[in-house]
Amino acid sequence: MAARTFTIDGKHVSADESATILEAASEVGITIPTLCHLDGVYDVGACRLCLVEVTGVPKLLPACTTRVAEGMDINTDSERLRKYRRMTLELLFAERNHVCAVCVANSHCELQTLAYTLGMDHVRYEYTFPRWPVDNTHSLFGMDHNRCIMCTRCVRVCWHIEGAGTKNVSGRGARSQVISDLNQPWGTSETCTRCGKCVMSCPTGALFAKGVTVSEMERDRTKLEFIVTAREKKQWIA
Amino acid sequence: MAQRIIIDPVTRIEGHAKISIYLDDAGNVSDAEFHVVEFRGFEKFCEGRPYSEMPGITPRICGICPVSHLLASAKAGDAIMAVNIPPAADKLRRLMNLGQFIQSHALSFFHLSAPDFLLGWDTPPAQRNVFGLIAANQDLARAGIRLRQFGQEIIQILGGQKIHPAWAVPGGVRSSLADDGRAKIRSWLPEAHATTRTAFELFQKALDTHKREVQFFGNFPSLFMGLVEPDGTWEHHGGKLRFTDASGCIIADQLDPKRYAEYIAESVQPTSYLKSPYYSPLGCPDGMYRVGPLARLNVAEQMGTPKADAELKKFKKMGRGAVTSSFLYHYARLIEILACLERVEILMDDPELSSEDLRADAGINSLRGVGVSEAPRGTLFHDYTVDRDGLLRKVNLIVATGQNNLAMNQTVAQIARHYVRGREIPEPMLNRVEHGIRCYDPCLSCSTHAVGQMPLEVSLIGPDGALLHRIARG
Ligand code: SF4
Ligand code: SF4
Ligand code: FES
Numbered sequence: 134m135a136a137r138t139f140t141i142d143g144k145h146v147s148a149d150e151s152a153t154i155l156e157a158a159s160e161v162g163i164t165i166p167t168l169c170h171l172d173g174v175y176d177v178g179a180c181r182l183c184l185v186e187v188t189g190v191p192k193l194l195p196a197c198t199t200r201v202a203e204g205m206d207i208n209t210d211s212e213r214l215r216k217y218r219r220m221t222l223e224l225l226f227a228e229r230n231h232v233c234a235v236c237v238a239n240s241h242c243e244l245q246t247l248a249y250t251l252g253m254d255h256v257r258y259e260y261t262f263p264r265w266p267v268d269n270t271h272s273l274f275g276m277d278h279n280r281c282i283m284c285t286r287c288v289r290v291c292w293h294i295e296g297a298g299t300k301n302v303s304g305r306g307a308r309s310q311v312i313s314d315l316n317q318p319w320g321t322s323e324t325c326t327r328c329g330k331c332v333m334s335c336p337t338g339a340l341f342a343k344g345v346t347v348s349e350m351e352r353d354r355t356k357l358e359f360i361v362t363a364r365e366k367k368q369w370i371a
Numbered sequence: 372m373a374q375r376i377i378i379d380p381v382t383r384i385e386g387h388a389k390i391s392i393y394l395d396d397a398g399n400v401s402d403a404e405f406h407v408v409e410f411r412g413f414e415k416f417c418e419g420r421p422y423s424e425m426p427g428i429t430p431r432i433c434g435i436c437p438v439s440h441l442l443a444s445a446k447a448g449d450a451i452m453a454v455n456i457p458p459a460a461d462k463l464r465r466l467m468n469l470g471q472f473i474q475s476h477a478l479s480f481f482h483l484s485a486p487d488f489l490l491g492w493d494t495p496p497a498q499r500n501v502f503g504l505i506a507a508n509q510d511l512a513r514a515g516i517r518l519r520q521f522g523q524e525i526i527q528i529l530g531g532q533k534i535h536p537a538w539a540v541p542g543g544v545r546s547s548l549a550d551d552g553r554a555k556i557r558s559w560l561p562e563a564h565a566t567t568r569t570a571f572e573l574f575q576k577a578l579d580t581h582k583r584e585v586q587f588f589g590n591f592p593s594l595f596m597g598l599v600e601p602d603g604t605w606e607h608h609g610g611k612l613r614f615t616d617a618s619g620c621i622i623a624d625q626l627d628p629k630r631y632a633e634y635i636a637e638s639v640q641p642t643s644y645l646k647s648p649y650y651s652p653l654g655c656p657d658g659m660y661r662v663g664p665l666a667r668l669n670v671a672e673q674m675g676t677p678k679a680d681a682e683l684k685k686f687k688k689m690g691r692g693a694v695t696s697s698f699l700y701h702y703a704r705l706i707e708i709l710a711c712l713e714r715v716e717i718l719m720d721d722p723e724l725s726s727e728d729l730r731a732d733a734g735i736n737s738l739r740g741v742g743v744s745e746a747p748r749g750t751l752f753h754d755y756t757v758d759r760d761g762l763l764r765k766v767n768l769i770v771a772t773g774q775n776n777l778a779m780n781q782t783v784a785q786i787a788r789h790y791v792r793g794r795e796i797p798e799p800m801l802n803r804v805e806h807g808i809r810c811y812d813p814c815l816s817c818s819t820h821a822v823g824q825m826p827l828e829v830s831l832i833g834p835d836g837a838l839l840h841r842i843a844r845g
Contacts, residue, residue: 235427269421269760272734320760343761344732347427347537349545 139205154196154207155183165209166218166247168336169284170197173361174293180284181221182247185209193217219253227258228307229265230279231337237350238338244282245337261307268313270320273343274332278310281339287311287331294361299325311339333357390804392787400791403784405776405808414766422451422740422757427537429753432768438471438526439746441539442608443753446742448541450629451757453736459726460543465608466718467529467539468744469711472607473563474522475747476664476704476711479812480570481515484701487809488577488584492802499802511573514566518708521563525715528552543730550725557719560712567708571682574702581698587789588807589697589782592617594650594660595669596774598745601625603672605679605710607745613670614650614660619692621670623652628743631752635769647776648769659777662749663811664703669693674706676713682706697782697810704812707747735761746771748812772813782807795840 138147141158148157153176158165168180178198185196188206196209208214225244233239247253265278283302288311291300299322303312313319332340333352341350359368395401413432417425426444430437442464449456482501490499490507498506505512529548530538538545578585598606599613612626614634626634636651636658650658660666668687674680686706689699718724735757742753749771756765786807790800 235424235431237424267419267421267762269762275421343421344423344541346423346425346540349537349540 137201137203137205139201139203139207141207142209148201150200150202152201154185154194154199154201154205157201158196158207158209163209165196166251167197168243168247168282169286171286171289171334171361172358173365174286174289174334177285177289180225180282182218184214184217186211186214215251218247218251222248222251222253223256223258225282226253226256227260229261229263229281235347236280236338237341237345237347238280239348241348241351242338243336263307265310268319269343270318271322271325271327271343272320273327274319274329275341275343276311276319277339277341279339280337281311282337283309283311284336285311286334286336287340290330290334290357290361295326295328295330297324297326297328300331330357330360390783392783392791394791398793400784400788403780403787405779405783414768417766418763420763422448422755422761422763423541425753425755425763426540429768430537436471436475436746436748438467438530439744439748439751440753441537442468443742443744443746443751445539445541445544446744447740447753447755448742449731450740450742451735451737451755451761452541452731452733452740454542454731454733456543456731457726457728459547459723460729460731461609462718462721462724463529463544463547463729464539466548466715466724467526468608469715469718470522470525470529472522472711472747473708473715474519474526475812476708477515477519477522479747479809480701480704480708481512481519483812484806484809485511485515485573487802487806488581488701489573492806493799511569514562514569518563518566521559524559525556528555540730542732545729547726547729548724553719553724556715560716560719563712564709567705567712570705570708574705578702584698584806585696587785588803589778589785589810590695591778591781591785592695593778593781594622594653594658595666595693596650596660596662596750597667597670598628598743598750599624599671600675603670604675605667605671605673607667607711612743612750615670615693617693617695619669619690623650628750628752629741631741631743631754631769637769637773648774649777656777659781660774661697661778662771662774663700663747664707665694665697665700666749667745668703668706674710676710676717678713679706679710682709697778697807700810700812735759748772749774772811775811775813779808779811779813782810796842798842801842 135150136147137150138145140146141161141163144161146157146161148160155165155167155170165183165185167183169178170176170183176197178195181195183196184193186208187194188208193214222244226248233242233245236242239245267278268276285302288300288302292298299313301312302309303316304310313322314324319325332342333354334357338350391404392400393402413429417428420428425448426441429440429444432440445464481504486499486501486504490503494503501512529546595615596612598610600606600610603613612628613621614623616622623634634651635648637648638655649655650660652658668683671683674683683706686694686702738758739754739756744751751771752769754767755763757763783804786803787800790797790803
C-alpha cells in the first residue's frame, strides 16, 4: 500500500497505487463518463467512454482500467475528449437498433442519458440496421439484442457476483453477442438462478423484466450496488 | 371508354390523398376512388417485438389519434394475458377515451369543418380556416380551441405530459386519477358544456342554410357499425358490435368483436394502401358500412345520459330509418361531445378512479388477442398473434378511415356528380369534395390541415386515357 500523488484537471490528488484513475477522480468529486464500468465488479475497458488524456502519453487511456502513477498529469475534459466520446456514442447507436421513443428503458437509460449530456445531436455514421432477435423465452426476463451495447456488465455480475456463469459472449466484432449457457434460449438455461442481477446491471433497455412497456424499465441501482459492494464495505449482517 | 378524373396531392410531404373520379361514356360521373397512399408498414414492422411493447409502439401509427391505438392495443394485450382488468382500470381507460373523443371532435368541428360551413364554401382558402374563424367570430373560435384543450387536459392528467403516453398497459393502467386532476376536470366542465351548447345552436343554423349539402354530401344507403351495450345503449370502449341498415333495422347484433373475421372481410384495392372492409354476409359493395359518430348514433338506441338522449331523439328524426347523410357526421360529433361531457361528469364523482388496484398480472395465456375500442373516427381493431414467449407473429389493424373508405368513395362520386359537366373540372367542386372527405374526419395528415386547404391536384382523363384537364392546388 503505497500512496501516489498526481494531478487530475489541475487538482493535486493522492491515492493508493492500486487505484484506477476513475476511482481517484470520483474520490475527489470529478465525474468521468462511463458505460461498461459498474461499481463493485472488475473493469474490462470495453466501452472507451472513460478515455482521458495523460500528459506525455500520446494515446488516450481508459480511466477505468489505468492505474494511477506518481506525477501523472491527467486531464478528464477537453474538446478532443468530448469529440471522441460523442463519436463512441454515435458508433454505439449506429451499430444496433435504438428506437428510444418506444424503448422500455426510455428516460431511464444510461446510454440515452450520456447521449444527452455529452451533446450527441446527430449520428454521423450510417445506421447498420442489423437484424437481431429478442429472446423472450425466460419466465421472468427478456433480452433484446437490438439494444445491447456489449458492455458485458451482465456477464460480469452473472459470473462474479451471482456465480452462476450463465451469461457469456460469443462471436467477434459487430457480430458478437451476449448468450446464455451454450448459446441457447435463456429460458432453457440450467445454470440461470433467476436472480435478476444481470437485468439490474444493464445500462440500456437490452435486459428487462418481462411484460414492461415503454419507459417502464426502471432499475433500482442501489440494490445492485449494495449487493456488489456489501462485501468490501462489510455491510453483510454477520 | 370510360373517362377518369384524378385528384392528386401536390405536396408530397403533407398530402397523402389522391382522388380519381371515373366518367362513363356519356361523360357522367360513374364512380370515384379516394386513394390513400400513406403507408407506414406498421403491421410488418411490429413482428418479432414483445406484445407488451405495443401500447408504446402503436400510438405512433397516427399522431392524430394515439390514444385510440393505445387503448385498443392494451385491450389486445389483456386478451393475450386472458385477464379481467381491475374495474378501476377500465373506468380510467374510459375516462381517457372520453377525453380523446372530446378533443378530437372539437378539433374536427371547430378547426377543420366549421370554417367551411360558417364562412361559406367559396370564401378564399386563405380565410376559410381557423384563423378566418377567429376573425369572424373570435369568441366561438376561442371557445372551440378551449374545448379541445379540455379533452387534451384529461388525457394529460391521466397519461402525463408526454405526447404518446404508454399509460394503458396490458392488464390495466399505470396510474390513477390524482385529486388535483379530478378537481381541475370538474371545474372545467361547465365551460365545456356552454361551448357545446353554442356549437349546437350554430349547427342548427348551418343546417337551415345547408339543405343541399345534407342532400348530396354522402347521402346514400349503407350499413352502419358500432359498439353498443347489451341493451343497445351507445358504447365507446366495451360492449359488442351491432350492424344496422339504411332503414334503421338491426341486421346483426351483439357480435363478438373478437370474431370480426367472421363478418368483416377486407378487400385490398391495388390503388390504395387502405384496406376496404365490408360486411361479408352481404358481399362487396352491398356490405359497405360506415363507422364513426354517424354510425354509432345510428346503431345506438339511446346515449345513456339525459342531455345527449334528448339530442339523439332530434337526430333520429332527420332520417327515415337511419340518418344517411354524411354531412350529419358533424351533428353526430356534437352529440357525442355532449355525451362524453355527461359521462366525464358522472365519473368525477366516482371514488374508484383513485384506486391503487390498477393492473392485473399474467403470462401468455392466449396466443391471439383482439382489442376493440371506438376511436373518435370509428371502431378500431387491434389483432395480435403471438408465440409462446409473447413475441408478435402477426399483427392486423383495422382502422376507422379504412372502414369508411368505400363510403368516402361514394361521397366523392356523389358530390362530383353535381358539379362535373363536360370535360373540365369546375373550381367550386374542389372545396366541396374536400369537405365531403372532412365529414369523415379521416385520420390522414392531409385532411387535418387546420390552416388552408387540402393540397389537391385534379386531373381529368378522357375516354382514351388522355389528360383532359388538371387543376393543382395546395
Ligand atoms: S437502450 Fe437506451 S439508447 Fe437504446 S433505445 Fe433504449 S433508451 Fe434508447
Ligand atoms: S445486455 Fe445489457 S448489460 Fe449485458 S452486455 Fe448488453 S448492454 Fe451490457
Ligand atoms: S467505463 Fe472505461 S471503458 Fe467503459
